[in-house]
Amino acid sequence: MIFEGKSLSATLLEEGIAELVFDAQGSVNKFDRQTVSELDQVTEALKNTAGVKAVVVRSAKSTFIVGADITEFTGLFSLSDEEVLAWVKQTSQVFDRFEDLPFPTVAAVNGFALGGGCEMTLACDLRVADTTASIGLPEVKLGLMPGFGGTVRLPRIIGSDNALEWMTTGRDRKADKALAEGAVDAVVAPEALRDAAIAMAKDAAAGNLDWQNRRAAKLAPLSLNANEATMSFSTAKAMVAAQAGKHYPAPHMMVDTVAKAAGLDRDGALALENQGFVTLAKTDAAKAQIGIFLADQLVKGKGKKAAKAATKAVEQVAVLGAGIMGGGIAYQAASKGMPVVMKDIAQPALDLGLNEAAKILGKGMQKGKVDATKMAKTLNNIVPTLEYSTMKNADMVIEAVVENPKVKGIVLKETEQTVADDAIICSNTSTISINQLAENLDKPERFCGMHFFNPVHRMPLVEIIRGEKTSDDTIAAVVAATLKMGKTPIVVNDCPGFLVNRVLFPYFAGFSKLVLDGADFAAVDKVMEKQFGWPMGPAYLLDVVGMDTADHASGVMADGIPERMQKIDNDPVTCLYKAERLGQKNGKGFYDFGTDKRGRPTKNPSDDAYALFAPHCADKRDFDSEEIIARLMIPMANEAIRCLEEGIVGSAAEADMALLYGLGFPPFRGGIFRYIETMGLANFVALADKYADLGPIYQLSDGVREMAAAGKSYFDQA
Template structure:
C-alpha cells in the first residue's frame, strides 16, 4: 500500500490493483474549493502520479464531501487588485498545468462525481477521460461562472470547445451557465454515465479503467479536429456573427462583460494549440476579476446569498422545527402556488376557499405545473400523483384541524384577511404559526384580527411562486422570536430564500419596486417616447421592462397603493406630495380605460392575452417629439438611483436590518439588475464609491426633484469613507 502523499486537501488511496483514488477532502472547509491549499495539494499528488505512472493502471478522482467540488475560491477572486493580478494569473496557469499532466499520464483517469460538480469542479472532471455522476436530486454539473461575472478559466472553455465545438459549447454550456441535473447532463454529453448509488459509482469507474487501459482525451489523438471546425472554416465563420447579436438581444444591451469574454476566449482559443488556449482563458479571467461588475456579482450572488441562506436573519438559540400540515387560505394564483410549493416539499396541505370548486381549481394549478414537468422529463407519474395527493381542496373550515401553520393568501383587503384568520383560528392547532401573504399591508394592522399576535407574521411570496425563490418575511411589532424562527424554517423547508424585514407599508420589496415603476411612468409624463423608456430599462439590465411590468401588475394596483399611502400620511398629519407618474396612471385608467394586461389593454396592446406592441396612443397623448435622441444610459441610471436611494432610506428607517437582505431581496424579488450585485452593492461600486454616488444623486435631485434627495445616512457614510456592509 502507498504511504500518504504530502497533501492537505487531497487524500491518496492506493490499492493492490494499482488503481489510485484521489479523494478531495479539505479538512478546513465543508466544501472543496480551488484555494491555495488545494493548488499545492494538486501539484503534490500529480507529481507523485507522474513519478509512478509506469506502475499505475488507473486513477479515480472523487470526493469525501457532499459535493464533489465547489469551484474556485471566490474570496480570492473578489480580492484581486492590479497589484495582485499577476499572482492570480499564474495560480490559474499552475492549476491547468497540473490538470494537463493528469490527463496525459498515459493511464485512464475517471471522475467519480458523488455530488455537484460546478465550475472548477466540473473543470477537474473535464480533465478526466470519463465522467460518472451519482444520480441524486441535488447533483448538478456545469460551468455557471458567467452568472458570477466570470468565465471558466480552469480549462473549461478550452476543453468544452474541443468536446462540443465552438457554437455548441457556447450555447449549451458556457453562455447560459446552466446547471444540469443527472439525466440532463447524460443526455447532453456532459457526463458519460450515471450511477444509482455510491457502490455503483465506484464500480462503474473501475469498469472503465479495466475496459480502457489506453484511454486518452480526444484532443490528444492524432488527427483530432474540433467538432464543427475552427473559426477559419467558412461554415462556422458564417454563424459566429450571430452569437454576439444573440447575447446582446438576451441581455438587452446591459453592461455584462463576462459573456463577451467567454465568446472571445472560445473563438480565440479554437484557433490555437491547447496550451495557448489555456493562457487566453486566464487573460480574459484576469481582466474580468479586475472589473467592478464581477466584484459586484460575486458579492451579491454568492456572499450575500450565502449569508441570507445560512440563517443570519433567524433568531439565535431558538430550536429548529418543521411544519407537517399547512392550511393555505385562498386558492387563487398566489394561494395555489404556495400550496404547490408546500406540497412539493412534502408538507400536507389543506387548500381552502369559499367553495370547494374554487379550491379544486387551485389544486388544478399544481396539476398543470406537474403535467408540464412530466412532458419535459422533470418528474414522474408516481411523483406527480404523490404531490397532488398531499393537497386537499376544501370549503369546510373543520378540515383545517391539525394544521400547525396557516398561510393566508386571500384578497389584499384587511377586512377579508381578518375574517379568514378568525375562521381558521377556531380549527387549526392551538399554537399554529399564523402567516399572511401580503405585499403591502402593514402586519401591525393585520395582527389585530388574530388572538395570538406574537405568533403572527408576514410571508410575502412572489409570483409565479413555483419559479420565484424569494420570500420576504415581515416581522410585526408584536411578532415573537419563536414565530420568526418558525417562519424562517418554513421558508427554508419549502426550498425558498428568506429575507427578514421589519413592518412598514410596502415593506422593502414592494416599496422599492414601486419607485422603479413610478420613475418609468414619470419619463412618459416628461414626454419621452415609450419605446425609449423600455429600451432604457433593458439597457440598465432590468429583466422586465418598466411599462410591460406595470401592465402585468395592473395600473389599478399602484393607484390603490398610492391612495392607501396618501390616507396614511394625511392621517399621521403629514402632507401628501403627488408623483409625476400619478397623472399618467390616472389618465390611462379614467380617460382611456386601459388598466393593464388582465383587461386586455394597458401601455401595450394585447390580443388573446398575448402582448403586442406599445399602444400607439402613448405617443399621441404623452410623447414630446422634441425629446428624440434621449440619453438611454441616463434614463436607466435614474431607475437604478431611485430604487437604490429608497433602499438606503429603508436601512435608515430600520425596515431593512441587513445589507445582505437588501441585496438578495432586490436581486431575487424585484429584478434589480444582476450586474449590480444588488441595490446596496450598486451604491458601493458606483464610480467614486459613496461620494461619487452622492454627487450624482444631488445632480438628479436638482434636475428631477426630491425623490432623488440623498438620505442623511448616505451623506454621513460618504463623509466617513464607509461602505454598506454587514461586517
C-alpha cells in the same frame, strides 16, 4: 502513504495503482489555494514515487469537487491585472503538470464535479462516473470563464460545438448525458465506482486502453478544418448573441477564446484562456454575479440557521382566500408534499383556486416536467372547503384575501378563534402594516406577514415580515415552512410596503414624473429593458401588476410615508385606473394587449393612453437614456438605503437578493446596492444631488453622504 495533506492524500495500492483522494476538512471539496498547492505537491510526489503505473482520482465525500473557492475571488480580483494573471497562470499550470504525469490517470466522479472540479476530471486521461454525477462548467453564471484549462481541454474531448454549449449556458450534465457526449467513458452504480476506476486504471497501465492518444489530442490544436471552424464558431456567436445579449460578456469571451485557440497547442490555448479570464474578472458583470452568489449563500445560510432553530414543525397548511394568489400558494405547498386546506366563502372562488393549481400543473405536463402521478398527488393534497372548522388541524394558516385592512382584520380574528392555540397565522399582504393587522389578534406573537410574489410558482422570494410582537419561534417556524415550500425566505421588519414594494413605488413615482415631464412611456420602457436590463420596463410592469392594484398600493404608501410618497397630481397610473384601463387584466393600460393572426400575444403602445395623459403632460420630448435611468433608479436606490439604515432589512446582500428574486433586478448589475457601489458612492451622491430639486424621493439621507465621505462600503457592514 505517498502524500498526506489537509485536503487530499495519495496511497499506493496493489499492482502499481496510486489512489489520490480529495477529502477537505469542510463539508465539500473545493479548489482553494491550499488545495491547489497540495495538488501540485502530490503531483510531484507521484512523479517521483517508484512503482506507480497509474493514478485513480476520487473523492471521499458524497460529491467530487464543487469548484473553486469563490469566497477567495473578491479579494483576489481586486489585485492588479498582472497579479490576477500570475495567479491564474500558476494555478492552471498545476493542472498541466498533473496532466503530464508519465502514466495514465483516471477520474472517478461522484456527485458534483463543477468548475475546477470538472477541470480536474478533464486533466485526467479517462473518466468514469457513477449515476449520481453532475458534471459541468458553470463559470458563466459568475460572469467568468473556466480558468484552469476548461476552454482548452473540453473542446478537444467532446468537440467545440458541444463544449461551447456546455460553457456558454453553464448547465451541468447528468452522467448518462455526459457519457453520450463523450465527456465520460463509462457510467456505473455508486457502489461500483471505485472498483471500476481501479479496473480502468489497470487496463490503461497494461496497454489495453489507448490513453496516450487521448492525451495527445488534448495537447494538440483542435481537429477542425477551416470550413468546419467557420461554421462552428459563427453558429456559437449567433447563439450567444441571441441568448445572452450585450450585458453578459463572459459567453462572448468564451467563444472568441476557443475560436482563436483552435489552431494552437495546449500552451498557446491556455495563454489565451488565462488572459480572457483576467479580462472577465475585472468586469462589473463578474463583480455583480460573484456578489449575487455570495449574497445568495448568506441568505440561504440565514434561512437554514433560522429553520434549524424552529421549535414547531409545519406539516399541514391552510390557505384563506382561493383566488389566483391563494390557488398559487396552495399549489406551491401541495407540490412539495404538504397537505393544504384551501378555504373561501364562495364555491366559484374555490373553483378558481383549484383551476389555478391545475393550470400550473397542466403547463408542467406540456413541458414534460410533470407526469400524471405528480399532478394527481398535488391536486389530492389540496382540500377545498367553505367551512372554518376544517382548519382546526392546521399548523400554519396563510390568509390571502382581498388587500383591505378591514376585511383582513375580520378574517384573521375569525381564524384565531378557530385554529389551535399554537397554530401560526400569517397574512399574505403586499403593503398593509403587520402591526396594524396584529391588533385584531389576542396572540399577536404567533402572527407575521408572509408576502408571496405573483406568479407564486415562478417567483422565488417570500418576504417574511416581523411585527413588533412577533416571536422568534414564529419567525423560525415560518422560515422553515417557506424553505419546505421551495421558496427563498428573507426576513424584514414591518413598515409600509415592507422592503420590495417600499423601494418599488418610488421607482414608479420617478417614472410617472418623467411621463408628466413629456417622456414617451414606450421609449422609457425600451431604455429600462434594453439598456438597464429589467425584464419589463415600468409601464409594462404596471400593466402586469394592474392599475387598480398599483393605485391602491400607492395610496397605502402615501399614508404610511407621507413625507416622500405623497400621491402625484394627475399621476398617469391614476388616470388609467379612473378610465378603467387596468392593464393586462382587461387588455388595456399603457399598452393595448391582444393576439395576432397566429394567436400570439401582442402589445402595442396605446393611442388612447397617450390621449389620456396629454392634457396633464408637458410637451413631448426626448430624454437621453442616462437621464431616464437616473430619474427612475435614484428613487429606488435612495429608498433601499433608507430601509437598510432603518433596520427594515438586515444587510445590503439580503436587499440585493430580495430585489433580484422579487422584482427581477438585472443579475449582471448584482442588485440595488451592488449597482450603487459599482457606480461609486461619491458618484451616486453627485448624481442624486443633480436631481434633488425634483422632490423628496431624490434627496439623500445624511447616512449615505457620511458613507461616501468616509469611503465605506455597504457590504462591509455587519
